[in-house]
Amino acid sequence: MQNGFDMAAVRFFAGLNGHRGLDDVFVYGLHYxxxxxxxxxxxxxxxxxxxxxxxxxxxxxxxGFIAAIVVVALAMASKLFLxxxxRPAALGLYPFTRQDFPFDWSSLPSDTLAILSAFTAAMWTAERRWGIVGIAMCVLVAIAKMFAGYHYPTDILIGAGLGVATFTGLWRFPDIGHRANRIVALAYRRAPVAITAALAFVAVSFGTLFADQRVLVKYMLGKESISGEAPRVTAAAGSRAVVQMLP
Structure with a gap:
């Protein structure tokens, strides 16, 4: 599933690894x-x-919230069933600073960029200045994902395209967002504390990429233990990557 364009990018970003300033920003700072x-x-x-x-x-x-939820489901389904x-770092062809990383998910598509792009498309449509902030964050995260060996450029492009396309498709039928908004707004008027807390919980869940929910869904589908222990990859010194279970 690799191609010349992807592998050229993998080689380029791997070559930038090992510079402390760049690693601090793109491997660690923007990794979480x-x-x-x-x-x-x-x-x-x-x-x-x-x-x-x-x-x-x-x-x-x-x-935008609805679109982000939809892309999470689509990305999760693709990773589970396709x-x-x-991941680039799992190939063992080039050295990356991070030698341990999740191996229980396919790299295609980038669900992070899918979520960010869905929100950014909504923010751009609603208010340009916040859309620009979203675009800047998308670019930084895309670089960080490739820098750390988590994703190929095509993973990023497909994920971003999925997010934008999902929001655009839903917004072509504005009654969807309008009706959902009316329902939430009505509930908000009746129970503002509960609804604010619920929406904040959803926003924070996006911030963790629904990590706990993923573990539960994978367990229910027989893909992983309920403990959340997942296979990880450790790059063997100077050669191939090895799959192992971390404690």
């Missing part, structure tokens, strides 16, 4: 899900919370 997705999810949540309940902006942001694509 709460840094990658939580800020954008919380901005979207704040945009909905501060918008008039019956206004166009709140409809758009609600559509042929697995090993």
């Amino acid at each position: 899900n709460t840094v990658q997705t939580l800020p954008i999810a919380m901005i979207a949540f704040a945009m909905w919370l501060t918008a008039p309940r019956d206004g166009r902006r709140s409809d758009i942001i609600m559509t 042929p697995a694509r090993p």
